[in-house]
Amino acid sequence: MTPDLRARLGQAELPNPILTASGCAGAGRELAQFFDVSKIGAVVTKSVMLAPRAGRPTPRMAETPSGMLNSIGLQGPGIDAFLQRDLPWLLSRGARAVVSIAGGTVDEFAELATRLSDAAGVSAIEVNISCPNVEHRGQVFACDPGAAESVIDAVRRRARYDIPVFAKLSPDVTDIVAIARACAAAGADGLSLINTLLGMAIDTETMRPVLAGLTGGLSGPAIRPVAVRCIWQVREALPDVPIIGMGGVRTGKDALELILAGATLVSVGTTIFHDPSACIRVVRELEEELARHGLERVCDAVGLAHEPRGAARRRLTGIL
């Protein structure tokens, strides 16, 4: 028996629940030399801003145990170049495009949502309100329920009705459920959990911070337990809100862990740097994991860890 990996994103059906994570796959073009980008659920693009942006100075990266710090600062060509060059390329390859957007003000987010709604072929918008690599922490809208709500409200109003809007949240908050509730109340169709954690590294030889931007976002398998915790808490509080889970997924087993915690879709991020064909490998491994556990459909595994002890096992063995 081959498990059914199909998953839903809004009204659309994806062949499987594995996506790229924003910022780890560009707009898919570079990964296409390693696997067919139409064979994964969707490509989540690097966050697009209204204007071109040069990002932060180098060094922008530091390797840490089972992870890395990055301080890219949202370098990108801007929405015009994205719509002219990157989106058409993704669609020409038959890939589904989830476009991540980032902005400094509510109006910028709203304008981006409008521009994307005018373009054909956007499967979903992921609203990056949680990038830690901005000059002012005040710009991290995901650290404040009111700010998160106003961004999501503006994007939901401007985005075409049939494009689902996902809010990407930061784990660097005291109560992620409060932020999740605010986003859901503002009309978010789903939540992306989690962005990187704010971290820092100091070079003991030079006795100076490693990153030119001083702080950076921590990602990789080191943060997977944080992702599992956040997904678990939000699923517990808002069981009907779809979640794209991400944070340190390296194998199909890791993807299953996030699904069991409550993620309906799973993004593979930093692991792509380690293994450029990771996404398609995780699809294969997830299929094997589900088959090994006798799960016929991946959607049956979503949030399964929330059921009482023994319930999952009884369901699988058909006692109930």
Place this chain on the structure above:
Amino acid sequence: MTNGNGEAEAGAVQVRGTVLTVRRVDAYHAMTVVAPAIAARFRPGQFVTLAVGGPVTSMLLRRSFSIHDVRPDHGGTVEFVFAAQGPGTRWLAERRSRDVVDITGPLGRPFPIPRDPVSCLLVGGGYGSAPLFSLAARLRERRCTVDFLLGAATGDRVFGALTARRTGRTATITTEDGSLGARGIVTDMIGQIILEARTDVIYACGPMPMLRQVTSLARRYDVPVQVAVEELMACGIGVCMTCVLPVAGTDGITRMVRSCVEGPVFRGEQVRWDDVGTIPFDAFGAPGWEPRSRRVPGLPGARPAARSRGAGP
């Protein structure tokens, strides 16, 4: 190896390659891996990346190395040189014959080769000289003359001095402690060699301060220079945006470009050496940067292709 159009097969491949040998070469290690698909696509100046530490490694980032040589034996092998100075490269140095490594390549933009038989000066610092020998072979196929100028802190850190002496028209070695060749650094000797060898083009590979100096001297003598830069990389394939440096385009606009895909080879005078490690105020997309017009430079005005969204009902 090339296809019918004289161009190497495009794109990189990720393969599990069998280690043929790992050998000490002076202060460095050289690893040869059986990877026919990479060898077939290789052009001088390109690099490979390797995963280190095994399947459950805590070292996530691939290590990148410029390709030293490819050979046709065993279907095609790739050799690269590294200094075992960190936990990742020490793990590589501990590999033995028949071990399997995860290797991706060939990556990056290769050295451009002149059409005419000209006089070339190849400058290498430390094991940065590794890619210069396959370049020299390619240049000789075009009947170019090759002069080598290699340098390092000590004699055992000059990579390929013997090969340079055997294959170059001339080979000049400098070491900071004087243990091999002339005492000094490579840039002390460039002017003299350019004049004596009537150098038409310089190729340089090594640490960034050396490349900066070589570029400034090449400008003084009005000789074009191609440099292969060494920037910290996370992915090596163009998705992570960590290895950027400011490079002025032919349109006069400075962009923060990725050294892994737009490089590692650049025209030396286009790299803004004084601004490496910063975002120059006039760089494309720098804070306060304003486009000259609403049109994004360098892009065709193509309309996005229409396509229905998502999968069918």
